Amino acid sequence: MAPKRGSIRKPSFDDSDDGSGMTLLHEHVQDSLTTRRRGLRASSLPLKFFLGVVALICSVSVVYTAAGVRRLSSVATADYGDCGPNETVEEAREKGCLFDPMSWIWVRPECYDAELVAEFMNRTDFSWHTEPKLKPETKLGIDVVLRGDHPVLFTQKDYHNVHCFVRLLPALHVLAT
Template structure:
């Protein structure tokens, strides 16, 4: 019998003497093989719960990081690169410019660069020779470059046709964001804006005799995924 086995058996016999005997099943423990089996069994009973706990933790971590990877992969290059808080573009045109926001002519709002669809905006601006005005009577015209740089007066007045096509293109922009899994500005993403556009398209305008009856107010947005959009307050008609 080697020394380590004898030490194991000796220690086990001592503990058995203190307890007035040890048995494996119904037989007394008398040899190293029995002690070794019992020792292994006791260690297994202690280790098993920790093994199960470790496996459970591993499964949870795998699921957690797997979900994180999926979420990240669903928003590819060009999506929101950081958490963009509500009202990210501030409350004034000056603040919006300092934050790097862009005046997007489709929503008529300041938007985060991640929510700016330049290609679609260019398509919208090519539809017609658009005009923007200080007044509903279209007596004082504004220019695109000036509006882009400063935000223009509040509100800016446009034709009813402009307003209708603005609505059509906000829906197109939202649909593109859903298909591409890219973010959308909180104004276009607002269900309240969709309701407003539905009313614009289905109800006759109260001011059809005016050349520029529709007022576009200053709007400052955040940038989020379409499914996270909430209803925004919308300025009066």
């Protein structure tokens, strides 16, 4: 029986064509897949390009940052040196370092702020002791403190607040200029 005009013929098992190239809506599978693939390829090209550029930028950023960090660490060591790997009093003095009672560390002369240390020491009434109880018999003179002979000394709790404030002063000075 011949199909009526305008009607869709249903595939049957008797046909020579097995219908594997047709969808349920009787579209040719190969044609629609080819069209979709072309559309996907065309639309993914800008995305692939964008992702490639982002990957390149990230790679360059990582390499640039790593090189910068390495350069900074080598410059800091070369320009300022150190005060000894163990930072003992003897090593520090041999290398020309000065004791900074504000940071409680040995620093290179170019890093030592004598005016700031003098202002701090003249404006405070802190006493320095060899024992945490702060007894009068354990008190040391300011000259002994400034020599840096003692790796650990004890003082009033308020020292911490003043110490933090005075350590911020150089940063504030840099920001103000």
